[in-house]
Amino acid sequence: MELNVVNREINVGNIRVIGIASSSLFLIGDAETIQQAATFDTPAESLIIGPFTPFVPD
Structure with a gap:
């Protein structure tokens, strides 16, 4: 293969x-x-990092 630019x-x-x-x-x-850069619009306290989601029974 020959590539000329x-x-x-x-x-x-x-x-x-x-x-x-x-x-x-x-x-x-x-x-x-x-x-690359990234920002969050969400407050830090509402960010959940991990495999689990909080569960609140009724």
Whole structure:
């Protein structure tokens, strides 16, 4: 297999984004490094980490 890459100038005139997903990346051109980050809108005390869900009987 032979792969030849020629980097040349790119010109983007107009972009229309209709919608995005919860995990999205929109990239035009090259990227040497892409870093991931995450934030929570939820207060820390309401975040449950673990395999169990609290059960409250009636």
